[in-house]
Amino acid sequence: DAGVIQSPRHEVTEMGQEVTLRCKPISGHDYLFWYRQTMMRGLELLIYFNNNVPIDDSGMPEDRFSAKMPNASFSTLKIQPSEPRDSAVYFCASSRRQGRAGANVLTFGAGSRLTVL
Amino acid sequence: QKEVEQNSGPLSVPEGAIASLNCTYSDRVSQSFFWYRQYSGKSPELIMSIYSNGDKEDGRFTAQLNKASQYVSLLIRDSQPSDSATYLCAVATRTGANNLFFGTGTRLTVIP
Numbered sequence: 001d002a003g004v005i006q007s008p009r010h011e012v013t014e015m016g017q018e019v020t021l022r023c024k025p026i027s028g029h030d031y032l033f034w035y036r037q038t039m040m041r042g043l044e045l046l047i048y049f050n051n052n053v054p055i056d057d058s059g060m061p062e063d064r065f066s067a068k069m070p071n072a073s074f075s076t077l078k079i080q081p082s083e084p085r086d087s088a089v090y091f092c093a094s095s096r097r098q099g100r101a102g103a104n105v106l107t108f109g110a111g112s113r114l115t116v117l
Numbered sequence: 118q119k120e121v122e123q124n125s126g127p128l129s130v131p132e133g134a135i136a137s138l139n140c141t142y143s144d145r146v147s148q149s150f151f152w153y154r155q156y157s158g159k160s161p162e163l164i165m166s167i168y169s170n171g172d173k174e175d176g177r178f179t180a181q182l183n184k185a186s187q188y189v190s191l192l193i194r195d196s197q198p199s200d201s202a203t204y205l206c207a208v209a210t211r212t213g214a215n216n217l218f219f220g221t222g223t224r225l226t227v228i229p
Binding site for chain 2 (some may be wrong): 030033035041042043044045048050055056091100101102103104105106108109110111
């Protein structure tokens with residue numbers, strides 16, 4: 001298995017531009033998570049899906065952020081318009097339920113490093 | 118108050134020593150606890166999980182949980198330079214809950 005695949009790995013854009021980050025989860029994993037990581041705040045959960053349905057989006061910072069999962073093998077996180085404070089590494093992770101661990105044994109993608117100038 | 122707190126470090130230990138990483142959490146009903154390791158520039162990977170009070174050992178790693186004190190720790194015995202990384206404590210507030218709260222991590226350096 002190729003693991004969780006994210007693209008792009010690096011994105012540099014200017015304030016006000018639209019940014020779209022993409023994720024392909026591991027086949028057979030029915031949970032997909034989007035996290036954001038910064039030095040100051042660490043890893044923050046933005047949103048997660050179960051069977052392609054958004055379950056908890058309370059971590060999405062504001063209306064500029066949106067996420068979709070049109071099918072079991074693809075998800076997008078979109079920021080429109082982007083701002084410098086959105087600069088961070090965005091991780092996608094997937095999982096499946098495993099006993100007491102629930103769906104918390106996460107396999108992370110390599111991340112997308114976003115820089116908004 | 119943050120849900121999960123860790124000493125950011127850096128923590129430096131000599132090769133072969135025991136490294137002790139600590140984590141406290143605020144939600145008393147938390148049920149599942151995880152340690153993830155993140156090498157610089159890489160993504161986090163799970164190394165340990167623990168659900169019951171006491172110790173859980175896996176090779177050179179031991180996770181310790183004390184729910185009364187709301188405290189979880191990770192011990193790394195015979196530390197190796199390859200253990201140098203940031204260690205993230207993560208907590209799920211309910212059994213089977215599917216959203217983890219992560220600490221900001223403790224950076225560990227093992228000195229050869």
